[in-house]
Amino acid sequence: MRSDHTGSERRTLLRVALGLGFATAVPLIAADPASAPSRPARTAGPPPAGAAGPPGHVRGRPSPYRLEPMTANTPPRFRPARPPVRTRPFEHLPELGHAMVLSFDDGPDPLYTPDILATLREQRVRAMFFVCGEMADGNPDLLRQMADDGHVVGNHSWSHPLIPKLSRPAIRDELGRTSEVVERVLGAAPLWYRAPYGAWNRNSFEIGAELGMEPMAWTVDTLDWKTPGTGTIVRRVLGGAAPGVVVLSHDAGGDRSQSVAALRRYLPRLLDAGYRITVPHRV
Template sequence: MNLNHLYAPWIKIGLICILLFTLPCTTVQGFSDASDRLGQESSDRLTLSQLLKKYPDTFRAKGPANRQIALTFDDVPDPRFTPQVLDILKKENVKATFFVVGSRAKKHPSLVKRMKFEGHTIGNHSYNHAQFGLLSLPEFQSQIKKTNMIIQKITGETPTLIRPPYGDITEEQLLWARKHQYKVVNWNVDSLDWKGLNKEQIKENILSAAGPGAIVLQHAGGGKGSDLSGTLQALPEVIHDLRSKGYSFVTLPELLQLR
């Protein structure tokens, strides 16, 4: 009797089992080696906290300890949200700082003009919201220069403030920014409004952390499907609450005494 047809399926199963037990070992080892290399590369790069300490004249995340606060808005212009934020600021007589994405400014120049006309400060937030820490120096330079050219064409002024998307920037990029007399400005109070939080959550995030010299991060623009209704609802109440505590609102150049 030929038993090959009986044993053949079991032989195949045995081979599959051998492969299943050997492949994970190779995969884990390869992943471990890659992680080790990534760890070595990352260890050579200064953290954002270290960069803030090393370059205090170029890289800031907070102002002097006085009773002034700077409200900042990223990812503008966006016709869904930016006009409403501008309306609130105008009604409350507050000047803020807007960090503009170049590709959006190109599509909605009238909103950038309105920001300038109403006395707000305009900063550079890259051309297409690229994460600077992942870019080469020439790519980073292109993001800044391209956006500045667009803003200059719209407003007649060239921004001197840069806010890196995600707050991420390298030492090499900071050195270039310093050489060209830019100030790179992050934040020390994060509203986390990009998560689509409601009014009360956003108020809590801001009011629980805001203090003398605070730089508050909010958004007046977002991606497809973004919900910034919480920001729009919270903003007037945040302004009223902080004013009642003796704070005044200023632009970043005023807060950081750049003028």
């Protein structure tokens, strides 16, 4: 969603996106008033040490992969669905108010995830973290910290592959192993999943459902993995802000210092503008 869209265009795009398959998440945003604790009073002075940018020397395993463009790896087009085709959203949207969801993919990464968690904690808001199994397996303490702070932990596959290129057994392995890690560390398997690159196919939808998960997409892509600059990321989030929006950012998969710095800038501005940063839940 671009910053020059009008409010009407945003609402139209949101309805279209909902009709395409992730309405299971957004209608529930407004139904979780407990997920938006009151904000602390702001005081003058420097930000807490925990909210500072990544230090120059941090122990921890570097990200095992780096995101790349999908230009040469675009999944093949599928044949149009046969009639009847659903033309209405799954359910009627209630009044969303100014609720938004912030989501972070690819972690947890000991270089950047702690600073993102610190900023969210400072502002007393919750977010969604779609974790890769190999990262979660190596950083269980960060996974526990996410859950302890009230964030939603979702499944983002084990090794961040292009899902449509995999066989059904391989997809099951990617999703199943990640759910097992999350369940082992947190005591409960994830209820949401997001395909790497947003590249789903029928097999992934079916296998995700068998594992008890709902797919979760996004409506505002910060493209922070391209490291466009902190200011650009901030403008994309603020320009795309609207009721029901789901923002996509990353806390791993490369240098995410810009993502960390941008969150510290746009989150207080969203809250000052009256947005309620919340997380969905299933009923």
